[in-house]
Amino acid sequence: MSNVFPKWSNTLPLKLIVFLLILAAAVVSGVTYYATPKYTRVGYEPSQPVPYDHSFHVGELGLxxxxxxxxxxxSGHANIPAASTCMSCHSMIKTDSDLLEPVRASYASGEPIQWVRVHETPDYVYFDHSVHVNRGISCVECHGRVDEMEVVRHDQPLSMGWCLDCHRHPEEALRPLDQITNLDWVHPGGEKGQIKDGLKFVEEWNINPPQSCSGCHR
Amino acid sequence: MRYVYLIFIVGVIGALAILGPRGAKSTRPPLEVFPDMDRMPRYDPQAESAFFSDGRTDRLPVEGAVARGTFYENEYLATGKNGEYFGKGFPIDVSNEAMARGEERYNIYCAVCHGAAGDGDSMTKKYGMLTVANLIDQRLVDYSDGQLYDVVKNGKGLMLGYADRLSVEDRWNVVLYVRALQRAANGSVDDLAPAIREELGL
Incomplete structure (x- = not known):
């Protein structure tokens, strides 16, 4: 009986298996790298109806x-300010700026400005701002250096693993309550001082961040 | 097989080039990889509603409704007025806690324009804020407590009210702290305790 299959077909299964393994490795690493909020959310900086500059208002003016x-x-929800909040100053400053036209229109009509939401956890996550800021977690831990951002950028992944990192080691983030909104505060004693004081706060304030499912998913 | 690998490598490089690194700035809305139940048909605060005609999920209270915790029987506490006239005195407990809270709130909401010392020297003034009142001026020292409370609540002249951002108690705490600033700025050597005066050599 003559050769039905040519000779090169002897090594074909092996070559195919090697290629499929490499392909699988590429797919797995691709999914690991890309299919996570570290890729999909971090860096998101939508343009807003009014180009409000946090780096100026917070960094420069010190709001x-x-x-x-x-x-x-x-509140669990960190509110977007009403137009009247903007008008507290902008009824006097830059009153003829085109960029502020939506604010003036909203103030006059009562129709809200449609800001684009940057940070948005899935609906099955019950995150409460008040409980965090009242117990020593600064804005900067989740939102990054907003006081240096011209356009607000999604700075942290806000993924579940990322939440749990902090819930397991709250002492790395806890700070004195009068420094919550001071975004460039770092513990004067460096990392060691932070851990030492952090552990003290955990003890004093009875910090016990939930790690069970129902802590955040209810 | 060589060609298969070549196509594969080109494919990988192409994908990397299009997808870019983690954390790259982008204005495109984030991709939700497994969006199961990420967005539920429920209302979030300050969100959009397809149901209500004004398109908002937040509803205004029905006219005449009083939200829980916002009704104060004590008229002076809530308005700063006794009948027609601004009253004197503090309807809250005057304590170190009230003063500390007042200082904190003052520094958040008032210092931006009136300055940390209350003298009207502030960052916003440099940027063209007009007629910022000098809180330590005799004119305002002569204001009654109720009148100061009313300014915090309802505003005055070009200043808008802070009723939406300061609770009734916090407004009084702020008035208390403003009184302290006025006291500090307009004090004299005689106000110091003898021991401190001695220490300072006055």
């Missing part, structure tokens, strides 16, 4: 976060 996001200490 406290709570001047605008005034309910963050009482």
């Amino acid at each position: 406290d976060c709570r001047y605008c996001h005034s309910k963050v200490e009482e």
Whole structure:
């Protein structure tokens, strides 16, 4: 019986298996690298109807976060300010700026400005701002250096693993309550001082961040 | 087989080039890889509604409704007025806690324009804020407590009110702290305790 299959077909299965293994490795690494909020969310910086510059208002003028996001200490939701908050100053400053036209229109009509949401956890996550800022977690831990951002950028992945990192080691992030909105605060004692004081806060404030499912998913 | 690998490598390089590194700036809305139940048909605060005619999920209270915790029987506490006239005195407990809270709130909401010392020297003034009141001026020292409270709540002249951002108690705490600033700025050597005066050699 003559050769039905040519000779090169002897090594074909092996070559195919090697190629499929390499392909599988490429797909797995691709998914690991890309299919995570570290890729899909971090870096998101939509253009807003009014190009509000945090780096100027917070960094330069020294506005406290709570001047605008005034309910963050009482509410689970950190509110976007009303147009009247902008008008507290802009009824006097830059009153003829074209960029501020939507603010003036909103103030006059009562129709809200349609800001584009940057940070958005899935709906099955019950994140509460007030409980974090009232217990020593600064804005900067999740939102990054907003006081240096001209356009607000998604800075941290806000993934579940990322949340749990902090819930397992709260002492690395806890800080004195009067430094919550001071975004460039770092513990004067460096990393060691942070851990030492962090552990003290955990003890004093009875910090016990939930790690069970129902802590955040209810 | 060589060609298969070549196509594969070209494919990988192409994908890397298009997808880019992690954290790259982008204005495109984030991709949700497995969007199961990520967005539920529920209302979030300050979000958009397809149901209500004004397109918002936030509803205004029905006219005449009073939200829980916002009704104060004590008229002076809520308005700063006794009948027609601004009243004197503090309807809250005057304590170190109230003063500390007042200082904190003052530094968030007031210092931006009135300055940390209350003298009206602030960053926003440099950028063209007009007629910022000098809180330590005799004119405002002469204001009654109720009148100061009313300015915090409802604003005055070009200043808009802070009723939406300061609770009734916090407004009084701020008035208390403003009184302290006025006291500090307009004090004299005689106000110091004898021991401190001695220490300073006055």
